[in-house]
Every structure is written in C-alpha cells, then in structure tokens.
Amino acid sequence: MIRITCPYCGPRDHDEFSYAGDATRTRPADPETATAEDWHRYVYLRDNPRGPHLEYWHHVQGCRAYVKVLRDTATHEVLATGLPRDDLETAR
C-alpha cells in the first residue's frame, strides 16, 4: 500500500484515492491562439519518467480534493505531497 499525505486529511492509504495522472501538463492558456500541436502535446504526450513523477491523486473516498504528489515510479516512494498549486520539487 502506498501512503499519501492528503493536505486536509493527513496520511491515508492510496486505495482511498483515484489516480489522476501527470501533473506537469497544463492546458493551453488561450484556446484561440493554441495550435493543434499545442493540444497534441497537452492531451497526448507524456514524459513518463522512471524516478520522481509529479502527479495528481483525487481523494475520492475522503475529502474529494485533488492532491499533488511527487512519487518515485521505480520504488513507489512518496517524496512530497501538497495542494495542486504547490511547487513540490522546489519545496523539496
């Protein structure tokens, strides 16, 4: 079991959460000027690193907040957690 520290609920088992994927992709700010390639990158392309990975977990069985998690994909170790707006890599 992976333990994820929810900023509101504290440490919880990962099966209370629904995985919401890569947290490094941001939606093109202005759809009017975004190109097809911008959308392609946002919707489909992923770094998919082996090692620290920034991702969202939805605490769907708890407070229902989205939690940002920095987790190692090779060891499953959770390195940092926070709110979606937090910069976990710098904080660490």
Add this chain to the structure above:
Amino acid sequence: MAEYSILSLVRNALGGHKGWIRAWRDPEPKPRYDVIIVGGGGHGLATAYYLARNHGITNVAVLEKGYIGGGNVGRNTTIVRSNYLLDGNSHFYEHSLKLWEGLSRELNYNVMFSQRGVLNLAHSDGQMDAYARRGNAMRLNGVDSELLDREGVRRLYPHLDFSDAARFPIHGGLLQPRGGTARHDAVAWGFARGADRLGVDIIQNCEVTGFERSGGRITAVETTRGRIGCGRVGMAVAGNTSRVARMAGLELPIESHVLQAFVTEPLKPLIDGVVTFGAGHFYISQSDKGGLVLGGDIDFYNSYAQRGNLPIVEHVMANGCAMMPNLRRVRVLRSWGGIMDMSMDGSPIISKTPIDNLYLNAGWCYGGFKATPGSGWVFAHTIAEDRPHRFNEPLSLERFSTGHLLDEGGKGPTPKLH
C-alpha cells in the same frame, strides 16, 4: 543446427541427452549491423526472425539488456485472440492469429498454441448488444465469433456463478473459438532459435545507453558492451519505451504502468478455455501443468517497479470469486508484475518516427503477447521497406496528431483505463 524431431529425440534419449546443443549462439557484438533491434522480447525476436525470413536481411543484432524471456514475454497470461471491433486493429490481430496457427511448424519449435476458445462474459442486455455488434464486426472482417446466450455459456462452463445469488448474473457471452493460449517462454525461445539459425546475432546483457546521431539519422547505438554501428534501428522495448525514446529525443503518447498476474496451485482440469469476466476486469485460463493463470486490472498509477500492490490483488481475487465461486479455496502460488506501455488510445504503435532510420514498436497496453508474430511480421516489413505494411498503417505514431485514433473502448486519452 539439428532439427527437433522424433528421430532427434530418440537419438538423444539413447545417448543420455548429451548430444543437445544450445538453441542459439552467444556472439560478441560486431562493430556494425544493417539493422539493430533494441529489445530481445517476443516482438524484437519475431521482428529479427521475419527480417531474415521475409526480407533476406540477416546482418541483424537483437540487443537485450537482461536475458531472453526475462521481460514481458515471460510475464503475461499467454492469451491469444483477435476479437477486435475496429478495422484498424482487427486485420492486424487476425493476421497475427493466422501466424500463430502455423507457428510451431514454422519455427520447428513447439509453442504449445492451443485454440481452446476465448469467451467474454456479458452481464447485462446492453453488454449483449455490444457483443453482438462486436461479433458481427468480427465476422464481417472474416474473424470467427459466436454469440452465446446464458444456456450456451452454461453448457461450456457449468461451474460459473449461475445461482440466483450472483451479484452480476450471466446473460451470455461472445466466444472466439480460434482464440486460446500458448506457452510464452517457448515463443521467445522458438523465435530466438529461429532468428539465430538465419544468421541474426542475439546479444544478451547488453543495455542500450544512448544513440549516436548525425543529422536526422542514428549512426550508432551506445551500449554497455560498447558502441555498435547501425544502418537502421527498430525499438521494441515495451515497458521502457519512453526511456529509450528519450535517448533519441522523442516524446511519446505513452505511460508505463504495472500489471500483475497470478498462478494458483495445480488442479485437475477445471477450465478448458479462456474466460473473461464482463462486470469487472478478470481473465483466467488453466495451464497444461494445471495451475490457473489469472489477472485483472493494472495498478492504475505510473510505475516501473515490476511489482504491484495489495489492493489490486484483492480486487482481482474478488472479481474471480464473483465469476467462479469455486475459486475461493484455491491457493495462489505465485504473482508477479510486468511493465506495460499504456498508450493514449489503447492501441499499439508500429510506425516510422520523425528520425529517418528509427522505427518504433510500442504501446501494447495489456495485449502484446497475442500480437507477437504479427507484430514482428509488420515491423520487419516497416523496417525493411521503410514504409508500413497495410496491416500497421492505422497503427502509426502520427495518428495522435491527426486525430485518427483507434480507441476500442471509447475511453479517451486516459492510459490507466485502456
């Protein structure tokens, strides 16, 4: 190299089995090859085999970071089928299934392909409608399918949960009689031996660490066993595709996830085909040794760990017991994890890439094993002819830019759901 036959078996039995020679050589890497295949799994070995057999390209190396059979080709649940809805997938997988049907003879190696039938259970009227549609689509594409009602399923598998207490009553199912299972290790060994006999060098314990580039081309592959020059490079490293592609400067529509599988203690014959649960994700068959081979969902988060987590173990077993209550007291002997390339539309990628002489074979999600011979066939064609075979034209990398996605389940760009 000696053919495997009754005669050779008798001769070696009388000689105390001392006459067998190794199935493939263990060569030192040459300074240069016409084609380098990165990844000595089923797909890489099949590609090398068909490059030599179909296209006469024999100056080929297969680079494997571990040992042959140690990756996903030895970590799957050995199911072979071609029961797809979309044309872009259907023709490709059916071609693969036809290759399976002659594979043991082709390779002179018993891959134990057993067409015991693959049955998908339906648990609602809506699901029966969807299966009728898929079954009809399969038939229109020349693939065998049979829609079974509840009694039809009961005749095949009377010990599924047909009781009034069933949480998800069985309404019927879609059967592909030509589907089945194969011995996964034998497939790897058979293709390795077959490729080796045609002159391909299989180089194990040789991890790719980088690509040497000049202009838009790759001129050499850097490995833990030195630099190897190359004419063309085929990449078939599912699980680690994003990592190897990044060395070549490519970013791909793939996430890596861990999928677990399980084998139980050996039992007397219990399930003579492959059965999949329709109200959850669960699939089961029985190996020739008697162990039940089963699996379910991926772990739902990005992972390169080759080991999974307990909540999914519980989830898989709960699915199994809901479908087949008589599994409850069976003991699981072993479990393991493999790393899946989960693509953004759930379909594989066999394609040219933005780099002139680099070709990509990736994105197999849960379903790479059944595609092994077909994947090798069309990937070899793509590399040899520098253009896709008609069966892998729809499996291009560009489809994510152009919008021609192949999303069997209609689940969108959410890899964990494919």
